[in-house]
Amino acid sequence: MNGYDKDKVTDAGPEDFFAAARADDPGVSDELLQRIARDAAEMQPQAPSLAPVRAAKPKARIAIFPGNWQTAFALSFCLAVGVGLGLYPTTGLQEIGAQYGLSTVDFSAGDGIEEAMLIDDFWGEG
Amino acid sequence: MEMPFDALQDVSDDALLVLYANGDRAAATALAARLTPFVFRVAFRMLGDRSEAEDVAQEALIRLWKTAPDWRQGEAKVTTWLYRVTSNLCLDRLRRKKPLGLDEIAEPTDETPSAEVKMQSADRASALYAALEELPDRQRQAVVLRHLEGLANPEIADALSLSVEAVESLVARGKRKLGEILSGQKDKLGLEP
Numbered sequence: 084m085n086g087y088d089k090d091k092v093t094d095a096g097p098e099d100f101f102a103a104a105r106a107d108d109p110g111v112s113d114e115l116l117q118r119i120a121r122d123a124a125e126m127q128p129q130a131p132s133l134a135p136v137r138a139a140k141p142k143a144r145i146a147i148f149p150g151n152w153q154t155a156f157a158l159s160f161c162l163a164v165g166v167g168l169g170l171y172p173t174t175g176l177q178e179i180g181a182q183y184g185l186s187t188v189d190f191s192a193g194d195g196i197e198e199a200m201l202i203d204d205f206w207g208e209g
Numbered sequence: 210m211e212m213p214f215d216a217l218q219d220v221s222d223d224a225l226l227v228l229y230a231n232g233d234r235a236a237a238t239a240l241a242a243r244l245t246p247f248v249f250r251v252a253f254r255m256l257g258d259r260s261e262a263e264d265v266a267q268e269a270l271i272r273l274w275k276t277a278p279d280w281r282q283g284e285a286k287v288t289t290w291l292y293r294v295t296s297n298l299c300l301d302r303l304r305r306k307k308p309l310g311l312d313e314i315a316e317p318t319d320e321t322p323s324a325e326v327k328m329q330s331a332d333r334a335s336a337l338y339a340a341l342e343e344l345p346d347r348q349r350q351a352v353v354l355r356h357l358e359g360l361a362n363p364e365i366a367d368a369l370s371l372s373v374e375a376v377e378s379l380v381a382r383g384k385r386k387l388g389e390i391l392s393g394q395k396d397k398l399g400l401e402p
Contacts, residue, residue: 097387100340101356103333109253111246115263119270120241126274127237128230 222287223280230277244270247288248295254353255299257338265298292360292368296350303346340390347371348383355380 217225217239225243228236248269252262272294273287341349347369354365355376362380366373 097337097340097356097384097391100333100337100387100391103330104254104337104357105359107331107334109250109259109262111249111266112263115249115266116242116245119245119267120238122267122271123229123237123241123274124234126271127232127234128278129232 223282223285226273226277226280226287227282229274230280240273241270244273244287244291248291251292251295251353251358252299254338254357255296255341255350256302257342261302265295265302268298269294289364289367292354292358292364293370296354296368300346300350303349336391336394337387340387340394343390344383344386348379348386351376351379352383352387356384 217228217235220228220236220239222240222243225236225240229240245266249262249266252265252269253259256262256265269291273291276290341352344352350369351365354360354368355362360368362373362376365371365376365380369376371379
C-alpha cells in the first residue's frame with residue numbers, strides 16, 4: 084500500500100459538480116404546469132353519479148296493485164261483489180240458484196246463534 | 210363530495226391518486242402541482258434539455274392519469290413508479306439523441322461578484338449535465354438517481370428494474386468516468402484541480 088487510492092481520488096472528483104447540480108433547481112414553467120393540469124382534468128375518471136330523484140307519476144302512485152290498471156279494476160270489482168254478497172247473502176244467491184234449477188238451503192238469520200247456544204248448553208251440562 | 214385544495218397538502222401521493230380516480234377535481238389539481246416539478250426535474254437531469262424534459266414530464270404524468278383507476282393503494286410508491294416511467298422515457302430519448310459536447314457550455318457573461326458566484330454554480334451544473342451525456346445511458350440514469358435525486362441503491366434498482374449489485378456497479382463506474390471528464394474543467398469553473 085503506497086497511500087495512493089485511485090478510486091478515492093477519482094470518486095471525490097465530481098462531488099462539487101453534484102452539489103452544484105442539486106442546488107440548481109431547473110424550475111417548471113407555468114405553461115407546463117397548466118398543460119399537465121389540463122391533461123389531469125381531461126383524463127380524470129368521472130365519479131359515478133346518483134340517479135336524479137324524480138317525483139312519482141300518478142300512475143306509479145297506485146302501483147300498490149300488482150299488474151296494470153285492468154288488474155286493479157278487476158280486484159276492486161271482486162272486492163265490491165264480495166262486500167255485496169256479504170251484506171245480502173241469502174236472497175241473491177237463492178234467486179240465482181233458482182234460476183239455474185239448483186236446490187236451495189233455507190238459512191235464516193240466527194241459525195248459527197242457536198247452534199252455539201246448544202253447544203254451550205252441552206258443556207254446561209257436563 | 211370534494212376535498213378543498215388546502216386540505217390535500219398533507220395527503221399522501223397514493224391516497225391523492227385514489228381520490229383522483231374517484232373524480233375529485235381538487236385531487237387532480239393537487240397531484241399536478243405536486244408531481245410536475247418532481248418529474249420535470251428528474252427528466253431534466255437525465256436529459257439536460259428543458260424542452261425534451263417537459264415532453265417527458267407530460268408523457269409520464271399522462272401515463273399516471275391512465276393508471277389511476279387501477280392503482281392499488283399501499284402497494285407501491287407513486288414516486289418510485291414515476292422514477293421508473295420517467296427513466297424509461299428518458300432512455301428512449303437518449304438513444305435517439307445526439308450527444309452534446311462540452312464545448313457547448315455557455316460562458317459566464319455577467320461580471321458582478323454575486324452573479325459570478327451564481328453563474329459559476331450554474332456552469333458547474335451545466336458542465337455536469339454535459340459530462341453526464343458522455344456516459345452510457347444506464348450509467349447516467351443510475352448516477353442521476355443516486356447523486357442528484359438522492360435515492361438509495363435498492364430504490365434505484367427498483368426504478369431501473371436492475372439488481373442492486375448492477376446499480377452499485379453502474380454508479381461506481383459512472384462516477385469514476387465523470388471524475389475523469391470533469392477533472393479538466395475544475396480550474397475553469399473555480400474549483401481546485
